[in-house]
Amino acid sequence: MIPKNRLQVYNQDSNPGECIVYWMISARRTNWNHGLQHAINLANEKNLPLVVVEALAIAHQWANDRSHTFVIQGMMDNRRAFEDTNVTYVPYVETKRYEAQGLLEKWTEHAEVLVIDEFPVYLPRRIKEIAISLEKCEVHVVDSNGFISLRQEKAFTTAYSLRRHLHKTIIQHMSEFPNANPLDDATNLPKFDESKIEQIFEQSNTPITPYEFIWRICEIDDIGLRALSVLDIDHDVPPVQQTLGGAKAANKTWKEFFRNRLNDYSENRNQPELNGSSGLSPYLHFGHISPHQILSEIFEEYDWDISKIIPPNNGRRSGWWSLPEYVEAFLDQIIVWRDLGFIHCSKVQNHHEFASIPEWAQKTLKEHENDPRPYIYTFEEFENGETHDELWNAAQQQLRLDGMIHNYLRMLWGKKILEWTPTPEIAMEYMVALNDKWALDGRDPNTYTGIGWVLGKFDRGWTERPVYGKIRCMTTDSTKRKYRTKKYIETYSTSPSSQQTLFRNAKVNSTSVRYERRE
Numbered sequence: 108m109i110p111k112n113r114l115q116v117y118n119q120d121s122n123p124g125e126c127i128v129y130w131m132i133s134a135r136r137t138n139w140n141h142g143l144q145h146a147i148n149l150a151n152e153k154n155l156p157l158v159v160v161e162a163l164a165i166a167h168q169w170a171n172d173r174s175h176t177f178v179i180q181g182m183m184d185n186r187r188a189f190e191d192t193n194v195t196y197v198p199y200v201e202t203k204r205y206e207a208q209g210l211l212e213k214w215t216e217h218a219e220v221l222v223i224d225e226f227p228v229y230l231p232r233r234i235k236e237i238a239i240s241l242e243k244c245e246v247h248v249v250d251s252n253g254f255i256s257l258r259q260e261k262a263f264t265t266a267y268s269l270r271r272h273l274h275k276t277i278i279q280h281m282s283e284f285p286n287a288n289p290l291d292d293a294t295n296l297p298k299f300d301e302s303k304i305e306q307i308f309e310q311s312n313t314p315i316t317p318y319e320f321i322w323r324i325c326e327i328d329d330i331g332l333r334a335l336s337v338l339d340i341d342h343d344v345p346p347v348q349q350t351l352g353g354a355k356a357a358n359k360t361w362k363e364f365f366r367n368r369l370n371d372y373s374e375n376r377n378q379p380e381l382n383g384s385s386g387l388s389p390y391l392h393f394g395h396i397s398p399h400q401i402l403s404e405i406f407e408e409y410d411w412d413i414s415k416i417i418p419p420n421n422g423r424r425s426g427w428w429s430l431p432e433y434v435e436a437f438l439d440q441i442i443v444w445r446d447l448g449f450i451h452c453s454k455v456q457n458h459h460e461f462a463s464i465p466e467w468a469q470k471t472l473k474e475h476e477n478d479p480r481p482y483i484y485t486f487e488e489f490e491n492g493e494t495h496d497e498l499w500n501a502a503q504q505q506l507r508l509d510g511m512i513h514n515y516l517r518m519l520w521g522k523k524i525l526e527w528t529p530t531p532e533i534a535m536e537y538m539v540a541l542n543d544k545w546a547l548d549g550r551d552p553n554t555y556t557g558i559g560w561v562l563g564k565f566d567r568g569w570t571e572r573p574v575y576g577k578i579r580c581m582t583t584d585s586t587k588r589k590y591r592t593k594k595y596i597e598t599y600s601t602s603p604s605s606q607q608t609l610f611r612n613a614k615v616n617s618t619s620v621r622y623e624r625r626e
Contacts, residue, residue: 108148109141109249110283112256115225117239117246124219124244126299127153130211131161132234133226134251135181136354137188137290139397141251144289146222147194149247151292155219156299158195161185162211166204167230169543169550171341173510175200176331177352177547179324181395184353186318193296197304200316200324203339209311215243217307224394225250227257227453229550253446254280254398262454264465265565266439269447271422277413284399327351344544347510350389357390361401365408372433377515379595384514385437389547391445398441405434447565448556459539459555461532461562468563471576472531478573482527486537489524498583498592499523501599503541508599510547515590521561522581526574531562 129146137143143159150157163178164170182198189196201207215221215238223238224231225248239246250257255273263269273280286292308315323334327348336342350356364385368375375383390396406412415429425435452458461469484494492503502516512520521538528534538558542549560566561578568577586592 109145109285110256112258113141113250113283114145115248115258117248118242119245121242121244124155125217126150126156126158126219128214128218128221129157129159130214130221130223130234130238131159131185132231133224134249134394134397135161135178135185136357136394136397137185138354139251139285139287139400139403140289140394141285142222142224142249144285144292145247145249147289147293147296149220149222150296153219154297156195156297157193157293158197158214158299158304159185159189160197160199160214162199162207163201164207164230164234165201165338165340166208169341170338171344171544172332172335172346173344173545173547174549175335175338175340176324176346177350177389178393179321180352180356181354181393182321183325184355184395186321188290188354192290192293193298194290194293195299195301195304198316198321199313200321200338202314202337207311207313210308210313211238212241212243213307213311215241215246217303218244220245220247222247222249224248225252225257227252227449228458228552228555251285251394251397253449254283254402254442255446255450256283257450257453259450259454262451263447265567266424266443266447267422269443269450270424270439271420273443274416274420274422274427277416281413284403285397287400287403341544347508347547350386350510350547352389352393352395354395357387357396360386360390361396365404369437370431370433373436374433376436378590379513379516380591380593387441388511388551388553392548392551392553398445401441402438405438409434445553448552451556451565452552458552458559461535464531464535464559464562464564467568468566468578471568471571471578472562475574475576476530480527480529480574483529484527486540489527489537490541494523494527496523496583497596497600498586501592501596504599506541506545510545512546513595515586516595517557518561519581519583519586521558522575522579523583525561525578535559535562 127146127150129143134140134142146157161182163175179200186196186198199207221238221244223235223246225235226232235248263272305315320334324331368383372383375381387396391398409430411430417427417429424439425432428435428438455463457463482495488494492500494500499520502512502520506512524538525531525534528537535558542554546554548554556564563578566579569579571577572580
């Protein structure tokens with residue numbers, strides 16, 4: 108059984124169906140997944156087949172080659188994971204906008220229970236709301252997002268307040284881990300009549316996605332680009348050739364960081380010229396790896412359990428876990444800051460808008476709205492990295508080329524947008540648009556709360572300055588003094604027009620995950 112605070116049930120006592128359907132929209136993995144575990148439990152309890160539908164829609168603003176390639180590479184991994192099990196896996200990729208608008212409803216007509224992932228922002232949240240509103244079958248919404256469940260009595264306004272809560276409730280959270288391998292419990296499930304899959308797609312006027320099409324998109328060359336061209340999405344945002352999606356690549360990234368770089372995390376994570384960050388944010392965003400897996404492997408490696416906690420339980424950042432400093436620094440990021448964003452976005456519907464900023468921050472920014480700006484740039488100038496600041500331009504080019512910005516520089520990137528736009532409202536709109544379009548981990552609770560932090564969310568007032576008011580200020584000069592940036596600037600001084608050439612000419616590193624074509 109999954110924890111009760113991870114489950115919400117809607118449309119109880121609906122009509123009986125012929126299968127359990129798990130609509131996989133955010134926890135896109137077969138391991139450490141509360142949603143898949145719950146769906147398998149239901150199928151065993153009711154002696155019904157389980158069908159997992161992993162759908163990828165394109166009827167949203169930021170559908171592009173980059174995010175679609177990443178998700179579809181994950182579908183390839185999931186197909187192989189389900190291949191020799193009694194669970195029926197159905198990957199689907201929409202090719203035209205609203206092509207599959209009847210598919211979810213048609214599957215709910217066949218389902219005894221529809222299990223669907225909880226995700227508090229953007230399209231997955233909307234799909235969940237649609238599934239509930241159909242009222243065709245019982246709907247179980249499952250939260251497999253973070254160490255702390257989304258169902259909290261209050262929103263947390265600072266990292267400190269969440270740390271205090273964590274310290275007081277750690278025993279509860281340690282009992283909420285999902286099974287590492289939920290498919291182990293699916294061996295006795297009855298098989299679904301797969302001839303009905305084609306019927307359901309036909310009844311909803313939706314074409315089935317051929318395996319050949321998924322395989323082609325997974326290739327990092329012209330084969331993949333030609334396949335992507337069929338999709339009615341933005342083709343000006345190319346895939347990131349050096350960062351493959353999927354559970355296999357996610358685990359490879361995690362293992363490499365865990366073995367080789369975690370012990371330098373405290374010292375190196377803010378150095379632009381060092382590979383100090385984990386690189387896990389895109390995989391966490393798309394659900395290709397679970398934070399519970401990461402935490403479980405850390406706790407096992409360091410032989411940690413709750414008896415090691417050092418009181419008092421007062422919400423301090425470090426010196427509480429009884430773990431090395433570098434491990435505690437990483438835990439603060441993957442538990443406290445990550446869960447802070449998810450819980451906030453689940454409770455604050457307008458989390459991506461300026462109105463979600465704390466009142467004190469809105470007030471001080473409004474008081475300084477008419478302060479002279481040293482520079483004013485258009486959205487297009489920001490997007491193309493055409494400012495006077497070479498470090499800012501390099502950060503923007505990294506976003507365009509790699510789909511992410513170095514941790515520390517992402518904060519500087521946002522502060523300068525605030526400083527170089529006419530109003531803080533416009534600044535927030537620009538940051539959200541640039542991240543949602545170009546970042547692999549865009550459209551995520553941590554994206555929106557990170558942008559909110561630039562404008563004072565989860566922070567406190569500082570020395571009052573022009574433009575910023577009491578919002579924390581960051582400068583390029585101080586960043587250059589504190590951190591090594593010369594090589595970083597040289598690496599990402601590429602113009603946007605040259606990036607397409609770099610992408611097309613780049614070859615996948617020999618150590619990257621490759622996809623074999625299998626019929």
